[in-house]
Amino acid sequence: xxxxxAAVSTATAPTAxxxxxxxxxxxxxxxPAGASGGTGSGTAxxxxxxxxxxxxxxRRDTLAGYVFLSPWLIGFIGLTAGPMLFSLYLSFxxxxxxxxxxxxxxxxxxRMMNDQKFWGSVQITLLYVLVGTPIKLAAALGVxxxxxxxxxxxxxxxxxxxxxxxxxxxxxxxxxWRAMFSTDGPVDNTLNIFGIDIxxxxxxxxxxxxxxxxxxxxxxxxxxxxxxxxxxxxxxxLYEAASVDGAGPWRKFRxxxxxxxxxxxxxxxxxxxxxxxxxxxxxxxxxxxxxGPAGATNYYTVYLxxxxxxxxQLGYASAMAWVLLLAVGVxxxxxxxxxxxxxxxxxxxx
Amino acid sequence: xxxxxxxxxxxxxxxxxxxxxxxxxxxxxxKIAWLVGILALTAVVLYPLIWMFAASFKPHSxxxxxxxxxxxxxxxxxxxxxxxxxxxxxxxxxFANSLILAVGSVIGIVLSSSMAAYAFARLDFRGRPVFxxxxxxxxxxxxxxxxxxxxMLFRNLGxxxxxxxxxxxxxxxxxxxxxxxxxQFIRNLPRELDEAARIDGAxxxxxxxxxxxxxxxxxxxxxSIFAFIWxxxxxxxxxxxxxxxxxxxxxxxxxIFNDQTSTSDLGATIAVSVLALLPVLAFFIIFQRFLVEGxxxxxxxx
Numbered sequence: 001x002x003x004x005x006a007a008v009s010t011a012t013a014p015t016a017x018x019x020x021x022x023x024x025x026x027x028x029x030x031x032p033a034g035a036s037g038g039t040g041s042g043t044a045x046x047x048x049x050x051x052x053x054x055x056x057x058x059r060r061d062t063l064a065g066y067v068f069l070s071p072w073l074i075g076f077i078g079l080t081a082g083p084m085l086f087s088l089y090l091s092f093x094x095x096x097x098x099x100x101x102x103x104x105x106x107x108x109x110x111r112m113m114n115d116q117k118f119w120g121s122v123q124i125t126l127l128y129v130l131v132g133t134p135i136k137l138a139a140a141l142g143v144x145x146x147x148x149x150x151x152x153x154x155x156x157x158x159x160x161x162x163x164x165x166x167x168x169x170x171x172x173x174x175x176x177w178r179a180m181f182s183t184d185g186p187v188d189n190t191l192n193i194f195g196i197d198i199x200x201x202x203x204x205x206x207x208x209x210x211x212x213x214x215x216x217x218x219x220x221x222x223x224x225x226x227x228x229x230x231x232x233x234x235x236x237x238l239y240e241a242a243s244v245d246g247a248g249p250w251r252k253f254r255x256x257x258x259x260x261x262x263x264x265x266x267x268x269x270x271x272x273x274x275x276x277x278x279x280x281x282x283x284x285x286x287x288x289x290x291x292g293p294a295g296a297t298n299y300y301t302v303y304l305x306x307x308x309x310x311x312x313q314l315g316y317a318s319a320m321a322w323v324l325l326l327a328v329g330v331x332x333x334x335x336x337x338x339x340x341x342x343x344x345x346x347x348x349x350x
Numbered sequence: 351x352x353x354x355x356x357x358x359x360x361x362x363x364x365x366x367x368x369x370x371x372x373x374x375x376x377x378x379x380x381k382i383a384w385l386v387g388i389l390a391l392t393a394v395v396l397y398p399l400i401w402m403f404a405a406s407f408k409p410h411s412x413x414x415x416x417x418x419x420x421x422x423x424x425x426x427x428x429x430x431x432x433x434x435x436x437x438x439x440x441x442x443x444x445f446a447n448s449l450i451l452a453v454g455s456v457i458g459i460v461l462s463s464s465m466a467a468y469a470f471a472r473l474d475f476r477g478r479p480v481f482x483x484x485x486x487x488x489x490x491x492x493x494x495x496x497x498x499x500x501x502m503l504f505r506n507l508g509x510x511x512x513x514x515x516x517x518x519x520x521x522x523x524x525x526x527x528x529x530x531x532x533x534q535f536i537r538n539l540p541r542e543l544d545e546a547a548r549i550d551g552a553x554x555x556x557x558x559x560x561x562x563x564x565x566x567x568x569x570x571x572x573x574s575i576f577a578f579i580w581x582x583x584x585x586x587x588x589x590x591x592x593x594x595x596x597x598x599x600x601x602x603x604x605x606i607f608n609d610q611t612s613t614s615d616l617g618a619t620i621a622v623s624v625l626a627l628l629p630v631l632a633f634f635i636i637f638q639r640f641l642v643e644g645x646x647x648x649x650x651x652x
Contacts, residue, residue, distance in 0.1 A: 064554040065475030072466035072485070072529065075522025080488060083499035090498065097502070146388060159638045160392050163399075166641070167630055170583040171601040172623035175608055176402045179616060186401055186419075218395065225642055274490055281585035281601070285608060301586075304494055309590065314498050321494035328492055 090318035097312055108319035118320070120295045121303040124209060128299065129276040132213040137268055140220040144227035145257070158228065162221035173215070174285035178202055181211050202286065208296035215282055223268040230264035231257070262343045270335055274328055280305070300324060399627075406621040413616050428621035436606050437595040441622070448582055448599035451516055455581035456574045458520030459528050463573065464566065466523045467532030468558050472544065482533075489526045501590055515591045516584075520577070528573045535569035536562060572640045579630050600626045 066073070091108060093101035112118050143161060147154045167173055181187050183200035191198065201207035238256045247255065258265075280301040287297030291306065298306075300320070308317030401419060406428055408421040435441045469475075470482050504515040523529055539562070547557050563570070585601045592598045595606070604626060607619045634641065 060475060061473040061554065062475045065469050065473040065478065068465045068469035068473060068554070068558070069481065071462040071521065072469075072523040073481075075462070075519060075524040076481075076484065076488070079500060079519050079522060079524050080491070080496065083496045083503065086499040086502075087495045097505070143391065146384070146391075149384060157388055157392060159634075159642055161395055162638070162642050163631070163634055164395060166579055166634055167583065167627055170627070170630075171585055171604040171608075172402075172626045173398070175604060175619055175623050176398055179405070179620065180398060180401065186397075218398070270490075274492065278492055278494075281583075284585070285605065288609060289605075301494065305586070308498055309501075314502075318495075318498050321492070321498065324492055325495050328490070332490060 087318045087321060090315050091322045092319075093315040095313075095315035095318075097314060101315065104315070108316045109323075111316065112319065112323065117295065117298065117303065121291075121298045121300050124296065124298065125277065125279075125300040127209060128212060128216070128279065129273055131209075132216040133269065133272045133276050135213065136217045136220050137223055137265070137272060139217050140223035140268070141227050141261075141265075143220065144224045144231055145253075147224075147228055148231040158225065162225055165219045165222035168215065168219035169279075169281055171281055171285050174282040177211070177215050177282070178286045181207075203293055205294040205296040208286070208293065212279070212283065212286070212297070216276065216279075223272060226264060226268055227261065230261045234260045259344050266335070266339055266343045270332060273331065277301075277324065277328060402620055402627075403624060406617065406624045408617055410615065410617055428617040429625075431615070431618045432607075432621045432625070436603060439595045439598075439603075441603070441625075443596055444598060444600045444603040445625075447597060448601075451513060451584075451588075451599055452578045452581040454513065454517045455520045456577045458517055459523070459525065459577040460570055460574055462521050462523035463525070463528035464532055464563060464570065465558070466529045467536055467566075468554075468562055470529070471533045471536035472541075472562070473554070485526050485529055488524075489530065497586075497590065504591065510591055511593050511597060512591075513597070516581075516587050520581075528577065531573060532566060532569050535566045539565050568640065571637070575633055575637050575641060579633060582630055 090101060092103060092105055094104045094107065095101040147158060164173075179185055181201040183203070185200060188198075188200055198204070198207070201211045234257065238260070239252055242252045242256055278301055279299050283291075283297040283299040283302050284305070287293075287302070289302075289306075291298030291302055304317050304320045304324075307313045307320065404419050404421060405413075407424040407426065409423055409425045409427060412421055412423070433441050435443065466485075470478065470485070500515070501510075504510055509515055519525070543561050543565075544557050547561055552560070582599075583601065584599075585605075588599050588602050589605075592602065595602075600622075604619070604622055607622050
């Protein structure tokens with residue numbers, strides 16, 4: 001590519017979406033980028049509407065609209081909004097399934113403050129989310145860049161790396177993972193070769209967290225695929241311009257790749273963190289449903305399940321659910337609020 | 351696409367001729383290093399699956415004594431043991447239950463999500479922007495705030511220990527991921543087709559069934575595969591709602607195997623794990639392009 005065309009394409013890039021918008025019928029294709037996810041599409045929805053005042057008369061499809069939306073509406077009211085409100089009510093009550101709920105105000109939350117097991121589960125869940133997610137995303141980005149370095153023959157690897165994302169949360173893999181990390185399992189044997197003899201990781205509380213994080217990192221394929229799509233959207237001219245300016249690989253990575261991918265990184269970070277908070281099947285199976293050893297698999301969801309459906313403390317468990325919802329909400333809020341400092345939406349229009 | 355690729359190829363050839371030999375060998379070394387690196391990584395990533403498959407053929411006595419990957423005396427005993435089932439239920443019954451749940455999920459999700467997506471993407475009615483924002487919001491909602499009241503609801507309706515609690519939500523488009531995926535797809539279809547049909551006198555049901563649905567087939571296929579695999583792997587839902595072993599799907603059978611026999615018969619447990627993963631892997635190998643591309647273009651994840 002010549003420098004001329006590079007200049008032209010960077011000059012026109014910011015206006016491109018606008019042009020697409022005024023071209024009405026394909027308004028949605030001008031959205032910031034597929035990967036900008038939830039909020040991006042929300043604005044795309046209004047854009048599409050605002051972009052359509054064409055010569056033709058405004059038309060309302062009220063009846064058809066509600067008919068087509070009725071399954072979703074019924075589901076939303078009956079299975080999402082209604083239950084949410086009811087669970088908010090339950091969180092202020094003492095309730096087991098056989099008696100009727102008894103209002104206790106903030107009693108559940110006060111009890112939570114002094115519940116050692118609750119804080120234990122908060123601690124391991126936060127560690128898992130805050131340590132595991134960045135490692136997983138770093139792995140995803142690293143491998144995506146490795147794949148992006150070649151133009152051809154990467155399809156097989158992309159698929160092979162994606163496969164664990166589909167099955168990683170299943171019971172089968174949890175069983176395999178436990179077997180692999182148990183005494184005389186493959187991991188133990190491999191470490192023995194190097195003279196490290198710590199036995200199986202499954203029985204040692206301190207090593208269960210690394211083992212769970214490795215299971216999460218193993219599923220790096222889904223964010224990797226999204227990163228790869230983002231990398232394909234970074235114009236090559238930027239790297240060429242950086243080379244001309246004498247930038248080395250590290251500098252190119254910091255000054256071109258990271259800023260150009262920031263919206264994709266933001267999106268992946270948000271979704272992966274929310275996803276990580278909800279770990280259940282793997283932890284439940286690896287700890288045989290007990291949360292053991294010594295609470296090391298007693299992740300938030302496992303503990304909530306135990307309280308609700310084994311101990312029958314539905315009020316307390318509802319309070320736990322709302323604490324989690326608030327925590328996730330606060331994290332998402334902070335991320336959105338700080339995002340304008342490190343997320344650049346400008347350049348990644350495709 | 352092919353044109354640019356051809357141009358690149360020409361470019362490369364010209365460059366190669368112009369470049370001195372040392373650069374060419376350096377390039378080749380780089381290529382080999384890349385290949386070695388990526389193959390090593392592939393081996394590490396796929397190792398758990400290979401190990402699992404190999405271990406399922408190890409006889410009982412080799413667990414703990416045979417350190418190697420491959421069984422010394424490969425046997426299919428584990429699979430034969432496992433076919434008898436567990437908790438008085440034959441193995442095929444668990445698979446049949448999983449299949450009913452997965453197929454039911456696929457049908458429900460494809461029907462309800464495509465209807466909702468058509469309304470969001472094509473119909474103009476009061477409240478649509480608000481509903482759309484709410485729908486996107488539910489993508490981020492942790493399920494924890496829903497499971498307890500939903501459980502009480504289905505318990506009061508006498509529907510615990512039936513498939514209804516696990517399927518009803520699928521027919522009511524409660525999984526926003528699929529609605530969102532289809533909305534994105536429909537928005538990228540040209541509106542002219544709808545308008546032509548409308549001029550010919552077609553109503554919305556007709557346009558939906560005759561124009562939109564056939565055109566969004568790729569999105570429907572992607573959704574179906576994800577719906578199938580997620581239902582197949584689901585553990586929490588069946589754990590909550592299905593108590594009788596004869597109604598339980600494979601993940602719960604695995605849990606029983608895991609609790610009852612893990613110390614005494616790891617081989618059998620792993621053999622069931624292999625069988626449980628086979629349909630998912632088969633789907634993946636056949637439809638991987640749809641899955642990976644669906645994830646890449648929608649910016650959403652599996």
